[in-house]
Amino acid sequence: MMIRLTGSAPPTEQIRDQLRGLIASGRLAAGERLPSVRQLAKDLDVAPGTVAKAYKALEEEGFVTARTGGGTRVSQTATTTPRPVLEAARQLADTATHVSTDLEETIRILRAIWPDQQGESEMPETSIPKTR
Template identity: 55%
Template sequence: MIIEISAGAGSPSEQIRDRVTGLITTGALARGERLPSVRQLAADLQVAPGTVAKAYRSLEADGLVVSRPGSGTRVSDQASSVSPALARAARRLASTGREDGRDLEDVIRVLRAVW
């Protein structure tokens, strides 16, 4: 699982939550797939284990992952991904928004307006 933390892009726990959500939504993480342990991901990202645990709790509250003692954290059976075409369109929209100097809220506002 490839996740990077960027300075000034929100709290590390929010970034982890958002990146994992994206991986699940685009199908890069499939139903039932195991996520790295809290300790392993914290070491990989050079953040405190509590930061990863907070992100995992948020993902669990959203129904995207299920955590069980002894068996780790896995993508929920209820989590669903979008079609590859929709994922590509979202990447294009995000890229265009960044090129235009817009922030995420601006891009979401445009998407809501055309929806």
């Protein structure tokens, strides 16, 4: 399992988001055991409480289950992301890397164009001219 702390987001959020991504992509399978809080904290050079908060958030979201003495494992009910979404995400990552667009900028771009509940983008179409 590869988790790296980069960017400006708090470490707890980065750990949670990366583990959520590993589970959603199927790289961490249902029932698979996660490193102990202490071990992951040591590996990432963060306080154990930081990892514990990330694990707790994932447990509340249904991605992992924790049992005393049994460790923290990927939930049996955690679902993976549909293959077409994973393939498109991989292609976006490859393209962004190829043109030297970093992860934070790629995420900002996705957020800017992501449709809201009514199927409209978050920003009105007329506010920024489209260029192609």
